[in-house]
Amino acid sequence: MKPMHAAVLACTLVAPLTFPAAPANAQDAFKVAIGQLEIFGTAGAGETVQAVISGSSDFGINVGTQGVLRAFAKGAPIRVIGANFTGAGDIFFYVRADSPIKTLKDTTEKHTISYSTGGSTTHNVVLGLGKELGIKAVPTSTGGMPATLTAVMSGQIDIGWGSPPFGLKEIEDGKIRVIAGGNDVPSLRSQTIRVEVANANVLKHRKDAALRFVRAFRETLDWR
Numbered sequence: 683m684k685p686m687h688a689a690v691l692a693c694t695l696v697a698p699l700t701f702p703a704a705p706a707n708a709q710d711a712f713k714v715a716i717g718q719l720e721i722f723g724t725a726g727a728g729e730t731v732q733a734v735i736s737g738s739s740d741f742g743i744n745v746g747t748q749g750v751l752r753a754f755a756k757g758a759p760i761r762v763i764g765a766n767f768t769g770a771g772d773i774f775f776y777v778r779a780d781s782p783i784k785t786l787k788d789t790t791e792k793h794t795i796s797y798s799t800g801g802s803t804t805h806n807v808v809l810g811l812g813k814e815l816g817i818k819a820v821p822t823s824t825g826g827m828p829a830t831l832t833a834v835m836s837g838q839i840d841i842g843w844g845s846p847p848f849g850l851k852e853i854e855d856g857k858i859r860v861i862a863g864g865n866d867v868p869s870l871r872s873q874t875i876r877v878e879v880a881n882a883n884v885l886k887h888r889k890d891a892a893l894r895f896v897r898a899f900r901e902t903l904d905w906r
Contacts, residue, residue, distance in 0.1 A: 710891040712740040712884075728799030734760050734881050740888075741895065742879040749801020750879055759882035763896055766876040770807050770864025772845045778834055779856055783841065786817045786862050795819035795841040796830050803864075803875050804843045810867035834858070 731749050733739035735758045744766055753760050775795065777783045783793065795811070797804035800823065811817040824830040824839055827848045834842035841861070852858045865871050878899070885892055 710894060712891070712895055714739060714741045714743060728801040728805070731758075731760065731801055731879070734879050737881055737883065740881055740884045740892075744803075744876050745879050746801050746803040746806055747873070747875055747877050748806050750877060752801060760879050761882050761885055762877045763880045763885075763892070764878035764899075765874045766878055767803075768874055769872065770803060770867065770870045770875055773804060773807055773843060773864030774845070774849070774860045775841050775843055775862040776834070776849065776853070776858040776860045777841055778837075779859055781840065781859070783861060786811060786815070786819070786841075786866075789817055789819035789841070791818050791820060793819040793840040794822045796822050796824040796833065796839050796843050798825060798830075798843070799823055806875065807864045807867055807870065808843075810870055811862070814867055814869060831858075 728746075728749060730739070730742040730745050731753055734742040734745075735753060737759075741763075742760075747762075750760060750762060754762075775786070783789060786795075789795070795808055795817070797808045799805065805821070805823075808821045812819075812821070819841060822839060824833050824842070827844050830839065830842045830844070831849065831852070833839040835857070842858075849858065853860060878896075880892060
């Protein structure tokens, strides 16, 4: 798993940006949508993309690359401003401890495998599992991780998705078993699967403030 590189500006969708030396202005304010967080959180990257497109959020963090490219190709006012994550090693798939499914190869068309929302990283992983590995389980949107766990434990979904630290306690307690990981899909291991995005109008009308936001975001990640 490679670390996040939020400072890498994507040149495919947005013109190269240069960072001014001016300090951040305390009066600059943005709305930032981040999947799985309580502060303006969303159920997944698909919802984050929609929030940015609609303008209810200025920036989106941790968004599935393919979903962004599809939206951009359709003319949506969304632009990539940074690379977030390479590979899908932080995604895992699990079943209830008493499930007869031992590996993904045990699944049939009668089984279901979850992803968060359309266009999300988990959606791309699930589609890759079917296309590249021939997994037959039916992809099913279940939203965020808490809702997905509930669906698995109640028997509504056969295979759930998660990302650490979520689910670690259930694994330790023997309630669920991990049966696969995101990097099981060969084509995703070296891809930038998640990016940071911005509303196109924000970049057009508040470019200087947007640049300061990206700089601050990069410094925060470096500090971590």
